[in-house]
Amino acid sequence: MLDRRSFLGSAAAASIATPLGAEALSSLPLPASDMFGKDPDGYWKALRGQFLIPTDVVNLNVGTVGSSPRPVLKAIFDGFMDTERMTQARSEDYPIWGYGPWEEYRAPFAAFMGARTEQMAILRNCTEANSYVANGFDMKPGDEVLISDEEHGSGEMPWMLRQRRYGVVVKKFALPKPPKNAAEILNRINEAITPRTRIIFVSHISTATGVVLPAKEIAALARxxxxxxxxxGAHAPGMIKVDLNDIGCDIYTGSMHKWLFATKGTGFLYLRDKSVMDRVWNTIATGGYDDPTRMADRYMQIGSSCIPTLMGLNAAIALADQIGMDRIEARGRMLADYIHAGMxxxxxxxWTSPDPYLRGAIATVNVPGVQRMELQDWLWTNHKVRIRGGNPSKLRLATPYFMSKADIDRFLGLYDQFRRTKGLA
Structure with missing residues (x-):
């Protein structure tokens, strides 16, 4: 293990060998759109080159964190180079901008998500957005929030904290593993609703199993x-096409650093209209938090912020738009189906639903006899393949668009090898 002095020494040596950011800033042309029809394999291979992930590394864990590609990194670096010159045109402009409406960043992302700018607040991550909702939603002791048994800790724990401090009731329903169809999920939710239920808070895409919940139908049931x-919606942006106003939900949170491959430290909070905003109190407050005319912008008033990260977000949206979300979604599903069939x-x-409507770019399986952490560590330490799952034997296999079938075949072959070494084959 490196101590602090050794780490700093090795970092300094590395910086001398490779100028900071040089690899990220080196330009590689994006494939022409018409290349997809002529040579689809070549098209996706060219996009793979936009990522700094070494060619011998396979990342089947985009569900935890994605890797920002070159256009995003260049936008971030350029953003820092611009803002840190301190030559902004107006006397009140600084690199720590944190009190304006940020419409140049909110508008592109809102459009990407099927929302209007005034409905969208850009925050630092999904945990912050979920905490805004759980801490700020107007509830009395005894009122119930209904959640699933597959919520991420950043979705569940804010509600558990609210329960401990203020006496609201967190009620859970069990998602089938896997759900056969949307009706099975809707029936479970409907059966769990009581006269005390005030809000239904569930994942759009389950972090545990990758199941795509029927969001539009759940929103209609609640309404x-x-x-x-x-x-x-931590997993949704960049994995599937999302139209928030078509879904008809009241509140939606998410991250951009997973499947959209935007900057780490970008998240969002969507609120449908003023009637919803009037029920969600700000739990971070500075000037402007109490101005209702600012709509969702008032939830963004969190003080000094890192604007270059939002410049990276705009670049991530531009890249996704250039590829096309229909194309990205189809590619992710195809690869997930391929790895699922192999398993x-x-x-x-x-644990992946047989209903295509409930499937995305995550395949989840249970492999009794295989210790997930032992396999996970063996794959990464010895073969540079990343996976994740849940103990004891659940594997969550995420398939981003730049992955190839050869990458998946490599994982499957290594999985076979591991089982042989453990006498499980």
Whole structure:
């Protein structure tokens, strides 16, 4: 293990060998759009070159964190070079901008998500957005929030904190593993609703299994009963095409650093209209938090912020738009189906829904007898393949668009090898 002095010495040596940012800033042309029709494999291979991930590394864990490609990194570096010159035109402009409406960043992302600018607040991550909702939603002791048993800690724990401090009730329903269809999920939610239910808070895409919940139908069910609908969309932006105003939900949170490959430290909070905003108190406050005319912008008033990260976000949106979300979504699903089929051939138990409507770019399987952490560590330490899952034997396999079938075949072959070494084959 490196101590601090050794780490600083090795870092200094590395910086001398390779100028900071030189690799990220080196330009590689994006493939022409018409290349997809002529040579689809070549098209995706060219996009793979936009990522700094070494060619011998396979990342099947985009569900935790994505890797920002060259156009995003260049936008970030250029942003820092511009802002840190301190030559902004107006006397009140500084690199720590944090009190303006940021419409040049909110508008592109809102459009990308099927929302209007005034409905969108850009925050630092999904955890912050979820905490805004759980801490700020107007509730009394005894009022219930209904969540699933597959929520991420950043979605569940803010509500558990609210329960401990203020006596609201966190009620859970169990998602089927896997759900056969949307009706099965809707029935479970409907059966769990009580007269005390004030808000339904569930993931759009389950972090545990990758199941794509029927968000539009859940929002309609909640609306029919006078209940607020809120979704944790940490996995959705950049994996599937999202139209928030078509979904019809009241609240939606998420991250951009996973499947959209934007800067780490970017998240968002969507609120449908003023009637919803009037029910969600700010829990971070500075000047402007109490101005209702600012709409969702008032939830962005969190003080000094890192504007170059938002410049990177704009570049990530531009890249996704250039590729096309329909194309990205289809590619991710195809690769997930491919790896899922490979695991089924190897006797795995599927936690991935058989309904195509409930599938995205994550395949989740259970492999009894295989210790997930042992396999995970073995794959990375010995073969530079990243996976993640849950103990004891769940594997969550995420398939970003730049992955190849050869990458997946490599994982499957290594999985077979591991099982042989453990006498499980």
């Amino acid at each position: 029919s009963k006078g209940i607020v609908s809120a979704f944790d 089924m051939e190897r006797g795995a138990e599927s």
